[in-house]
Amino acid sequence: MTRSTGWTTLVTPDALAAALGDPMLVVLDARFSLADPAAGEAAWRQARIPGARYVHLDRDLSGAHAPGAGRHPWPQAADFGRMLAARGITPAHQVVVYDAADGAFAARAWCLLRLAGHADAAVLDGGFEGWRSLGLPLDDAAPVPEAAAVAPYPADFERARLFDAVRVRGHLAQGGLLLDARAGERFRGDVEPIDARAGHVPAAVSRPYACNLADGRFKPADVLAGEFGPLLGEAGAPGAVVMCGSGVTACHHLLAMAHAGLEGAGLYTGSWSGWIEDPARPVSTGPD
Structure with missing residues (x-):
């Protein structure tokens, strides 16, 4: 398996499109709406960047409430590591995250990854709307089952x-x-x-x-x-x-x-x- 990306902050739609199919690339769809927490996952089911796996802000990118933790508590490292493993992510993978457009939700996933020690994580600049506006490939078939889980990710936040x-x-x-x-x-x-x-x-x-x-x-x-x-x-x-x-x-x-x-x-x-x-x-x- 090969990977020649090494993106650590942002990636352009064209660059991501060229890398699709690389077995060491994992694309995460982080679309979300505070007004309708189910809307992002529903949108992913309708159409997504090919191969994208969904992450939900409340379920996957936040932890259980604790006093002073706010509306989206930072998760425990072990819980976050299990979520990554369930998406087929290992420390060797390049991860690219996107949301609908401005990167606000995707940046949360990026930050979790980076502070967990995963350097090769990036956000798709312009998000799903930017991708679609360029006429790049979309998958609107029923989502396939998640990738086979890998060994627990050794996450340890900074x-x-x-x-x-x-x-x-x-x-x-x-x-x-x-x-x-x-x-x-x-x-x-x-x-x-x-x-x-x-x-x-x-x-x-x-x-x-x-x-x-x-x-x-x-x-x-x-x-x-x-x-x-x-x-x-x-x-x-x-x-x-x-x-x-x-x-x-x-x-x-x-x-x-x-x-x-x-x-x-x-x-x-x-x-x-x-x-x-x-x-x-x-x-x-x-x-x-």
Whole structure:
């Protein structure tokens, strides 16, 4: 078996199309809708990139709830490893993940893989809609049974980059940067369509994850480096922690930074939904 890809952040539709059929390539479909959690899997059953195996945000890319863990808790490493094995994934495979379009859900799967030590994981730039718009192959037959399970994947998360509320408060107290990936109106507290309280963690800085995109694709690496650089300052990516509503779209920032060569930022896994589980924690509204 051969593999000649080595993609670690993003992959173009044409490059992925050329690699289809490689036995060391696994494609994961991570389409999902917060409004209708069954919609992504239904869409996968209707049509998918050939060979794609489905991963569900709630079942496969999140863990069981725990206090402070938020709406999409980070899974246990052993559970995540079993899920990878059930998809036929070993440490030797190249994994490519896609969602409907903007990469928000695919980035969650990418982040889990990368922090579990799987370097050769990438997101399809432009997602399923970008693929379809180019007229690339689709499979609309009934999905075949999952690939035969392989040996349990030896997942072991890079815990130093996973932050809870206590570590976030300590990080901020030391002058660290906390980047919030939610839309500006949610950060400011103008609206809150999902969580019980509106606003943001005091001292957090707003950068909506949509800022990483242009015309449905990730901005070029040099452009992203130029945008993140002033935010990160002298401490660089290792001095930053990213968050969002539940630890999902924050992964988009980690992917964008990695694409720009800026590695090492942390993730507040519980994010806003975890922060507000404790009513004693302070909340800010407005632009800062």
